[in-house]
Amino acid sequence: MSPRKETTHIITEGELLIALRERSSIWQCRYKIDGLWQRTTTGERDIKKAKETAKKLYLEAQIRKENNYTPITRKFKDVARSVVKRLEKDIEAGQGKAIYKDYIIALDRYLIPILGKYKVDSIDYVALKKLDEGRIKKMKKEPTKSTLLNHNAALNRVFDLAIEKGYMSQSSRPELHAKGKKSERRVEFTEPEVRAMRGCFETWIELGREDSKPVRALLRDYVEVLLDTGARPGKELLDLKWAQIEISMDPVLVGSSKAEPSEENQRGKNIETYDLRRTVILNIQSGKTGKRKAIGRAATVEALTRIASRNYGLNLPQAIEKKSQDFVFRYKEFLSKRRGNLEKEEVKFIAPTSFVKLFHNFLEEHGLLEDPVTGKERQPYSLRHTYATLMLTHDKVSPHTLAKQMGTSIAMLEKHYSHLDAVKAIHQLRGEESRELIKADLVVDKKYEYREVPKKKKKP
Numbered sequence: 001m002s003p004r005k006e007t008t009h010i011i012t013e014g015e016l017l018i019a020l021r022e023r024s025s026i027w028q029c030r031y032k033i034d035g036l037w038q039r040t041t042t043g044e045r046d047i048k049k050a051k052e053t054a055k056k057l058y059l060e061a062q063i064r065k066e067n068n069y070t071p072i073t074r075k076f077k078d079v080a081r082s083v084v085k086r087l088e089k090d091i092e093a094g095q096g097k098a099i100y101k102d103y104i105i106a107l108d109r110y111l112i113p114i115l116g117k118y119k120v121d122s123i124d125y126v127a128l129k130k131l132d133e134g135r136i137k138k139m140k141k142e143p144t145k146s147t148l149l150n151h152n153a154a155l156n157r158v159f160d161l162a163i164e165k166g167y168m169s170q171s172s173r174p175e176l177h178a179k180g181k182k183s184e185r186r187v188e189f190t191e192p193e194v195r196a197m198r199g200c201f202e203t204w205i206e207l208g209r210e211d212s213k214p215v216r217a218l219l220r221d222y223v224e225v226l227l228d229t230g231a232r233p234g235k236e237l238l239d240l241k242w243a244q245i246e247i248s249m250d251p252v253l254v255g256s257s258k259a260e261p262s263e264e265n266q267r268g269k270n271i272e273t274y275d276l277r278r279t280v281i282l283n284i285q286s287g288k289t290g291k292r293k294a295i296g297r298a299a300t301v302e303a304l305t306r307i308a309s310r311n312y313g314l315n316l317p318q319a320i321e322k323k324s325q326d327f328v329f330r331y332k333e334f335l336s337k338r339r340g341n342l343e344k345e346e347v348k349f350i351a352p353t354s355f356v357k358l359f360h361n362f363l364e365e366h367g368l369l370e371d372p373v374t375g376k377e378r379q380p381y382s383l384r385h386t387y388a389t390l391m392l393t394h395d396k397v398s399p400h401t402l403a404k405q406m407g408t409s410i411a412m413l414e415k416h417y418s419h420l421d422a423v424k425a426i427h428q429l430r431g432e433e434s435r436e437l438i439k440a441d442l443v444v445d446k447k448y449e450y451r452e453v454p455k456k457k458k459k460p
Helices: 047-066 076-092 099-115 125-139 145-165 191-207 213-229 298-312 316-321 356-365 381-393 399-406 410-428
Strands: 008-012 016-020 027-033 036-041 245-258 270-284 292-296
Touching: 008 047, 016 047, 027 047, 076 099, 076 145, 099 125, 099 145, 191 213, 191 356, 213 292, 213 298, 213 356, 213 381, 245 316, 270 298, 292 298, 292 399, 298 316, 381 399, 381 410, 399 410
Parallel strands: none
Antiparallel strands: 008 016, 016 027, 027 036, 245 270, 270 292
16 A cells, blocks of 8 residues: 555545645545545645635535535536537547537637636526626627527536536536527628629729738639538638549530531531530538538639639649648738748748628628618628529529538528528529629629728727
C-alpha cells in the first residue's frame, strides 16, 4: 500500500478526507456515500476552513441521499464545459455532425453565461424563465422556434451528462419546451432582379479599390454558385476544397440537319449537333444535415474556372485534377509596395471573414437590398430561396430531387414553398429553363445601376 501524502488529511476514517491536488492550493473533499467515493471542492485554501466545509458537504450529501436526491452535484457551467469538450473532440475526430457547432455556440453564448452559476440539478421553472429573459436580452429579439429547439438539444446534452455522472437524477430533469415565434420565410429575388444582380457585378468590381477587387471578384463567384446550386451560405461552400470537386462532360444533342445528297449517300446524311455540357459535383462535407453531393451547372463551372485562373493560373480541369486540399473560396493576398509585401516569395490565400456585409453593401448600392413588396432586407440566404423558387416554378424539378440537392426535407420544401402552387403551372407552361431567364447579357435597368451610398455617421 502506497504511503499517504502529507497533503491528505483524514477527517473520518474510511468516510471523509480532504486533499490537495498537484499544482493546486484549493483543498478537495472526498467522502463515501453508499460505498462510492464522491469528490468535490471545498473552495478553501486554509486547512481549518477546508475541514469545516468538508464536514458540511458530507452532512449535506447524507441529507440529500435520505431525500432521494443525488448525493453530489456540480455547477451547470462545469458540466456544460465538459459537453463542449466532448462535442469539439467528436468534430476533430470527424465523427461529429454539423449541428454540433450550433450546440457549442448555444452553450458558449447563451446557456453557460445565463445558467452557469446554478447547480445543474436545481434548474427549474424559475431558472428556465430567467434563461428565456436573458436570451431575448442578448439576442435583442424573440428567438424563433428552430433556435429554441437547437438550444434545448444542447441543454439536454448537459442533463444527459449530469445524469451519467450522478450529478442529478432523472426525476429532477426539467421538461423543455420551444414556443418561439414562427420562422419567417426569407424573401427571394425576382427574375429581373437576378439578371440585374449578375449584370452589375463586373462594373462594381472595377469600381473597387485595387486591394478590394480580389474579394469583390470572389463574392461574385460565391453568389453565382449559391444561385446555381442552392447551397446554404456559409460553411457549405467556404469549407469546400478542390479535392472535393468532380467535373463531368456530357454531350447533349442540340439539333440535327440533313447534308446535301452525294454519290455515296444519295438521300443525304443526317448531321447531328452536340453541345458538350459541363457540370460539376460538389461533395459538400459541412452540410447542416450531413454530407451530400450537389450538382453545379454552367454558372458554377464558370465561377470555379475564374477562381482557378486567378489563384493558380490553371483551367478548371487542371485545378480539379491536382486534388488539392486548398479551400476553393479564397482570394489572393493583395501585394503592394505600401504594404511591404511586394517581394514575398509565397502569396497567401485569404479566407473571407464574412460576405454578409459586403453583399449587403452591393445590394444597397444597386437598389436590390429591400424587397419592394414586403420591405424586408435580402440576405445571402435569399439566394438559396431564389434557387428553390426557380427550380420549382421553371425547371420542373421534383421536390424529392430538389430536397436531395439542397440537403433538406420534402416537408421543409412544402412548408416554405407551398405558396408557389398557384403560379407554378403558369411558369412551367412557358417551356423555358430558369438559366435562360436570368442571363446577364441584357441591358441593366437604370434603377439598378450603381449609386454611391452615403456613409452612416457613427454614434458617439
